[in-house]
Amino acid sequence: MGKAAAGTRDRLVRAALKTLTQHGFSGATARTIAAEARVNQALIFYHFGSVDHLLLAALDATSEDRLARYRSWLADINKFSDLVDAMDRLYKEDIVSGHITAVQEMVAGASSVPALRRQVLERMTPWVAFAREVLGRMVSGTVVEKMVSIDDLAFAAVAFYFGIETLTNLAGDRAQAQALFEAGRRLAPVVDAVLQSASWVGETA
Amino acid sequence: MGKAAAGTRDRLVRAALKTLTQHGFSGATARTIAAEARVNQALIFYHFGSVDHLLLAALDATSEDRLARYRSWLADINKFSDLVDAMDRLYKEDIVSGHITAVQEMVAGASSVPALRRQVLERMTPWVAFAREVLGRMVSGTVVEKMVSIDDLAFAAVAFYFGIETLTNLAGDRAQAQALFEAGRRLAPVVDAVLQSASWVGETA
Amino acid sequence: MGKAAAGTRDRLVRAALKTLTQHGFSGATARTIAAEARVNQALIFYHFGSVDHLLLAALDATSEDRLARYRSWLADINKFSDLVDAMDRLYKEDIVSGHITAVQEMVAGASSVPALRRQVLERMTPWVAFAREVLGRMVSGTVVEKMVSIDDLAFAAVAFYFGIETLTNLAGDRAQAQALFEAGRRLAPVVDAVLQSASWVGETA
Amino acid sequence: MGKAAAGTRDRLVRAALKTLTQHGFSGATARTIAAEARVNQALIFYHFGSVDHLLLAALDATSEDRLARYRSWLADINKFSDLVDAMDRLYKEDIVSGHITAVQEMVAGASSVPALRRQVLERMTPWVAFAREVLGRMVSGTVVEKMVSIDDLAFAAVAFYFGIETLTNLAGDRAQAQALFEAGRRLAPVVDAVLQSASWVGETA
DNA sequence: TATGAATGAGTTTTCATTCAT
DNA sequence: GATGAATGAAAACTCATTCAT
Numbered sequence: 051m052g053k054a055a056a057g058t059r060d061r062l063v064r065a066a067l068k069t070l071t072q073h074g075f076s077g078a079t080a081r082t083i084a085a086e087a088r089v090n091q092a093l094i095f096y097h098f099g100s101v102d103h104l105l106l107a108a109l110d111a112t113s114e115d116r117l118a119r120y121r122s123w124l125a126d127i128n129k130f131s132d133l134v135d136a137m138d139r140l141y142k143e144d145i146v147s148g149h150i151t152a153v154q155e156m157v158a159g160a161s162s163v164p165a166l167r168r169q170v171l172e173r174m175t176p177w178v179a180f181a182r183e184v185l186g187r188m189v190s191g192t193v194v195e196k197m198v199s200i201d202d203l204a205f206a207a208v209a210f211y212f213g214i215e216t217l218t219n220l221a222g223d224r225a226q227a228q229a230l231f232e233a234g235r236r237l238a239p240v241v242d243a244v245l246q247s248a249s250w251v252g253e254t255a
Numbered sequence: 256m257g258k259a260a261a262g263t264r265d266r267l268v269r270a271a272l273k274t275l276t277q278h279g280f281s282g283a284t285a286r287t288i289a290a291e292a293r294v295n296q297a298l299i300f301y302h303f304g305s306v307d308h309l310l311l312a313a314l315d316a317t318s319e320d321r322l323a324r325y326r327s328w329l330a331d332i333n334k335f336s337d338l339v340d341a342m343d344r345l346y347k348e349d350i351v352s353g354h355i356t357a358v359q360e361m362v363a364g365a366s367s368v369p370a371l372r373r374q375v376l377e378r379m380t381p382w383v384a385f386a387r388e389v390l391g392r393m394v395s396g397t398v399v400e401k402m403v404s405i406d407d408l409a410f411a412a413v414a415f416y417f418g419i420e421t422l423t424n425l426a427g428d429r430a431q432a433q434a435l436f437e438a439g440r441r442l443a444p445v446v447d448a449v450l451q452s453a454s455w456v457g458e459t460a
Numbered sequence: 461m462g463k464a465a466a467g468t469r470d471r472l473v474r475a476a477l478k479t480l481t482q483h484g485f486s487g488a489t490a491r492t493i494a495a496e497a498r499v500n501q502a503l504i505f506y507h508f509g510s511v512d513h514l515l516l517a518a519l520d521a522t523s524e525d526r527l528a529r530y531r532s533w534l535a536d537i538n539k540f541s542d543l544v545d546a547m548d549r550l551y552k553e554d555i556v557s558g559h560i561t562a563v564q565e566m567v568a569g570a571s572s573v574p575a576l577r578r579q580v581l582e583r584m585t586p587w588v589a590f591a592r593e594v595l596g597r598m599v600s601g602t603v604v605e606k607m608v609s610i611d612d613l614a615f616a617a618v619a620f621y622f623g624i625e626t627l628t629n630l631a632g633d634r635a636q637a638q639a640l641f642e643a644g645r646r647l648a649p650v651v652d653a654v655l656q657s658a659s660w661v662g663e664t665a
Numbered sequence: 666m667g668k669a670a671a672g673t674r675d676r677l678v679r680a681a682l683k684t685l686t687q688h689g690f691s692g693a694t695a696r697t698i699a700a701e702a703r704v705n706q707a708l709i710f711y712h713f714g715s716v717d718h719l720l721l722a723a724l725d726a727t728s729e730d731r732l733a734r735y736r737s738w739l740a741d742i743n744k745f746s747d748l749v750d751a752m753d754r755l756y757k758e759d760i761v762s763g764h765i766t767a768v769q770e771m772v773a774g775a776s777s778v779p780a781l782r783r784q785v786l787e788r789m790t791p792w793v794a795f796a797r798e799v800l801g802r803m804v805s806g807t808v809v810e811k812m813v814s815i816d817d818l819a820f821a822a823v824a825f826y827f828g829i830e831t832l833t834n835l836a837g838d839r840a841q842a843q844a845l846f847e848a849g850r851r852l853a854p855v856v857d858a859v860l861q862s863a864s865w866v867g868e869t870a
Numbered sequence: 871t872a873t874g875a876a877t878g879a880g881t882t883t884t885c886a887t888t889c890a891t
Numbered sequence: 892g893a894t895g896a897a898t899g900a901a902a903a904c905t906c907a908t909t910c911a912t
Binding site: 257259284285286296297299300305306 | 880
């Protein structure tokens with residue numbers, strides 16, 4: 051693959067992402083994306099085979115990019131309050147980059163196109179796994195671990211996240227998502243205390 | 256409106272719902288819905304003005320129907336464990352009727368069609384209000400009330416619900432949603448205990 | 461035909477005329493006209509058989525109405541300057557009533573629908589005949605009569621009229637039509653003089 | 666633009682013109698035009714964006730073509746009798762090419778589609794300007810110039826032309842238009858004499 | 871690699887008209 | 892006479908995709 055080609059692929063991926071956030075999943079057509087990329091429509095099919103594949107490639111790109119960033123920021127975090135702080139920053143990055151909306155559009159959009167469901171779901175599982183990792187670290191050895199399976203917890207976290215984003219996108223404003231974040235921050239000490247006490251209980255038992 | 260017309264409107268609404276669950280939001284075209292209803296395509300426009308309006312009417316129909324049912328079942332519930340039990344039944348009804356998928360498709364689908372966002376969101380607010388009512392009853396006078404605003408709680412509940420449904424729809428199986436339900440059931444006594452103890456604190460103060 | 465029916469027919473004819481002036485020939489659909497008349501669409505077909513027939517009936521109505529008025533005003537006119545004065549008033553009435561635009565829309569519109577051509581043309585011939593009558597009176601016995609056939613003159617007059625109206629309608633303002641009227645008024649004495657001198661010549665020869 | 670594309674555009678423009686003359690403005694649909702051009706319907710939108718744009722492009726094409734021809738033929742003409750001779754030939758060309766009917770259909774048709782009015786009118790102004798130029802040359806320095814503004818004269822000429830064409834198209838035969846031409850030819854010497862004498866007056870004054 | 875042109879199936883919507891009541 | 896419902900054909904336009912160059 052020559053440089054030009056890589057450049058074009060890149061332009062298309064970026065354009066797909068932008069189109070997804072600006073026109074929604076159903077507005078992300080070959081024409082619109084190619085126009086955004088200032089590139090010939092046919093190149094989408096040349097490089098990606100189909101619009102769906104480009105969209106998935108775009109999802110891959112953001113997803114990997116962001117997952118790496120999430121990994122590095124959340125690597126050493128063990129307390130819920132630290133988690134909330136870090137998530138706050140990461141979330142803000144997601145907003146600024148616009149990638150959060152693109153991903154939400156893909157997830158919601160894919161649910162309306164049976165053919166895309168499986169492939170989009172596959173791209174969500176790394177996130178669930180990552181959530182399991184982070185949450186596992188946080189609740190392992192606490193009583194919480196005995197009450198809820200970490201799998202459930204991870205699934206719930208990701209589901210919660212997409213639910214918030216879906217409603218946020220519908221409403222067109224982030225006020226309520228933001229309010230939830232602040233509620234999380236306020237609750238953080240309590241959660242940490244519970245986890246703390248819980249681990250005592252665990253140890254004692 | 257004559258009987259025939261009411262019948263046709265009904266057929267169309269039901270067909271829209273069914274098409275939404277079977278072909279997804281983006282497969283819910285005038286043609287598909289009319290075929291499902293075994294009715295002339297043009298009748299969609301005669302009775303509803305546009306496909307979008309039919310879809311919204313369908314959403315209205317289910318939404319009102321289900322909200323009434325939720326109201327009557329959750330009217331006298333004050334304990335979390337009772338809530339989980341009742342929700343379990345209601346949720347199973349939702350699944351059997353297929354309405355749950357239709358609503359999820361509309362909510363997710365609308366997010367990809369800017370023109371629909373506001374109108375679908377409007378139809379979600381009664382649910383948020385209802386959640387506020389039920390959760391408010393459950394939490395009022397407890398320490399939880401002091402830690403999280405009931406508005407946030409209600410929004411979070413609805414968001415959580417749609418998040419679960421979106422991932423469930425992507426995955427094409429309800430296993431994880433079901434697992435969460437059971438986790439909820441297991442947690443219920445703890446939650447009730449917390450709410451209980453919390454209200455003591457409230458009373459003591 | 462009962463009173464109600466006559467009333468409905470009338471409403472429809474008036475609505476057709478109004479729709480023609482407000483939405484143009486191609487905007488004069490059964491739906492639009494019925495809406496304007498606040499009447500059921502099907503009544504158009506009940507009373508007139510087809511939209512085209514309603515449109516023709518409307519053309520008939522205005523045409524007869526106006527032709528009668530033109531006849532009475534131009535009955536005793538022999539001088540071109542008097543003709544210009546009278547026409548000025550009649551034309552202003554045509555504008556105010558909006559009928560002029562309706563007729564222009566019918567004539568122009570019919571030219572784009574082969575099936576209507578003959579029937580609209582038939583409705584124009586009384587006007588050509590009337591023009592022949594008036595102009596005949598004015599030029600008979602003058603040299604003009606020897607130079608141009610009155611048939612040509614009448615046809616030219618009506619053609620000129622519709623040409624002006626077509627361009628006026630395109631432009632959306634009557635300024636140039638008005639300017640032509642004033643030019644006509646300024647020329648009138650000259651024309652009258654020519655007709656006068658011409659008749660001398662005619663008598664002398 | 667490649668050769669193939671130019672060819673297709675050309676075919677479409679020619680087909681639009683032909684369809685306009687054969688089926689009238691309201692029969693000039695995407696389907697009909699594409700069929701006439703033996704070309705895929707979608708190409709109309711690919712190349713012209715909309716049916717209206719194709720129709721306008723067709724109008725442009727004929728109009729520019731014919732205007733150039735009119736310009737070259739009428740460049741050195743100063744006498745009315747010469748004008749009539751030249752116009753006779755040009756008009757016959759217009760008839761043979763069929764372009765005259767197409768233009769008339771566009772002008773009349775546009776009057777029924779508010780959205781087209783302005784754009785068609787714009788395409789008529791070069792003709793009015795050209796008429797002003799030719800008539801100005803003919804009339805300047807004569808008494809006619811003092812009696813009628815050249816703007817009025819030019820507008821009148823074009824209006825007259827379209828009026829004749831509209832009635833001709835309605836009637837489906839050119840007999841009366843032809844008769845008018847011959848009347849013009851018979852009147853030409855008189856008109857030239859008037860213009861002549863008029864210029865004496867002008868010089869004397 | 872890239873491009874402009876082309877394709878055919880699909881979309882929503884509107885049309886005139888008919889029909890049963 | 893009048894109405895609401897229904898119909899089938901047709902409208903303009905967009906879609907993802909392919910093809911020749």
